[in-house]
Amino acid sequence: MTVYLLAGGGTAGHVNPLLALADRIREAEPDAELIVLGTREGLESRLVPERGYELQTIARLPFPRRPGAYALRFPARYRAAVAEVAELIRTRGVDVVVGFGGYAAAPAYRAAGRVGVPYVIHEANARPGLANRWGARGTPYVAVAFAGTPIRGRGAPARVTGMPLRPEIERLGAAIDEPQARAAAREHFGLHPDRRTLLVTGGSLGARALNRGISGSARELIDAGAQVLHIWGGLTELEDPGVAGYTVLPYCDRMDLALTACDLAVSRAGAATVSEIAGLGIPAVFVPYASGNGEQRLNAAGVVSAGGARLVRDGELTPDWVRDTLIPLLFDADRLAEMARRARAAGALDGTARLYDLVREALAAHEKEPR
Numbered sequence: 001m002t003v004y005l006l007a008g009g010g011t012a013g014h015v016n017p018l019l020a021l022a023d024r025i026r027e028a029e030p031d032a033e034l035i036v037l038g039t040r041e042g043l044e045s046r047l048v049p050e051r052g053y054e055l056q057t058i059a060r061l062p063f064p065r066r067p068g069a070y071a072l073r074f075p076a077r078y079r080a081a082v083a084e085v086a087e088l089i090r091t092r093g094v095d096v097v098v099g100f101g102g103y104a105a106a107p108a109y110r111a112a113g114r115v116g117v118p119y120v121i122h123e124a125n126a127r128p129g130l131a132n133r134w135g136a137r138g139t140p141y142v143a144v145a146f147a148g149t150p151i152r153g154r155g156a157p158a159r160v161t162g163m164p165l166r167p168e169i170e171r172l173g174a175a176i177d178e179p180q181a182r183a184a185a186r187e188h189f190g191l192h193p194d195r196r197t198l199l200v201t202g203g204s205l206g207a208r209a210l211n212r213g214i215s216g217s218a219r220e221l222i223d224a225g226a227q228v229l230h231i232w233g234g235l236t237e238l239e240d241p242g243v244a245g246y247t248v249l250p251y252c253d254r255m256d257l258a259l260t261a262c263d264l265a266v267s268r269a270g271a272a273t274v275s276e277i278a279g280l281g282i283p284a285v286f287v288p289y290a291s292g293n294g295e296q297r298l299n300a301a302g303v304v305s306a307g308g309a310r311l312v313r314d315g316e317l318t319p320d321w322v323r324d325t326l327i328p329l330l331f332d333a334d335r336l337a338e339m340a341r342r343a344r345a346a347g348a349l350d351g352t353a354r355l356y357d358l359v360r361e362a363l364a365a366h367e368k369e370p371r
Contacts, residue, residue: 007097009100015042016166037108096117098120099122106130118366122145143160163272176282201258210317215230278309308342
């Protein structure tokens with residue numbers, strides 16, 4: 001029986017691929033033992049137990065960015081976290097560690113190296129995070145979601161595995177183009193079965209400009225003959241424009257159906273979102289989050305350059321842009337079909353399987369090493 005320690009969390013971008021891999025391991029190895037390492041403050045504290053996995057937590061220790069009292073205390077606290085994880089690895093007989101970045105990942109990488117257990121890194125973003133950049137120095141097993149991501153393993157290039165995706169998204173790949181599936185998805189949201197459908201996913205982080213930029217043109221979109229499913233994210237308030245045919249939801253727990261229902265998506269460019277939309281062959285307009293370190297623009301670069309999506313800045317989301325660019329695109333069936341073909345060619349739906357294969361490769365290589 002193999003014992004896996006999956007480390008990462010904090011945000012959905014770290015937790016969701018972790019859970020996708022956990023699901024694949026549980027399916028392939030029903031007898032395997034799965035332990036997830038995270039923090040009490042991250043999304044994993046809710047999502048991991050809900051999925052039926054064991055969660056062990058350590059202190060949340062952001063790397064200090066400037067001198068101060070926290071920076072002085074950090075080395076001792078970090079060493080304590082590493083020791084805590086090393087003890088967990090020893091006592092539970094962990095065979096391999098898989099990290100996804102985030103606060104729990106860096107101590108897990110260091111602890112695995114100390115104990116002599118192999119570890120695998122998955123980097124979801126096109127611009128790597130600090131924990132994964134640091135951890136990659138100690139392992140040859142580094143996977144990336146996007147080609148060209150500037151990270152490499154110890155003595156080996158990173159493997160392009162793609163993004164581990166939720167099982168329901170993987171399954172959707174075979175059915176998304178079926179008319180019956182689209183009709184059922186639209187019925188789920190109370191949408192007309194035959195009208196051109198725009199999906200807007202603002203998300204909950206910095207999406208006010210995107211949300212307001214599209215909802216402000218609600219009347220024009222509906223008058224053009226479209227219908228809109230707008231999922232705005234519960235942390236960014238959006239006033240319902242009150243236009244029939246413009247459906248507003250604060251959140252959606254059936255994104256597989258939302259993606260099936262649409263002809264075109266307007267979305268932020270988080271790594272998982274880009275990977276899902278491209279892999280499913282959905283034409284898209286990506287609006288990268290303007291703040292941060294610019295990784296969202298890089299996440300979308302591959303599918304945009306392939307012709308499967310367009311890139312728009314927050315400031316371009318004006319009524320003129322909706323009228324002159326978005327609406328004509330939504331009703332251009334030939335152009336949407338070509339974008340869908342190009343998006344699907346640039347994306348992939350087998351990222352979970354590829355990452356699982358790399359983890360098994362790391363295990364097999366470790367078993368062959370002289371003791």
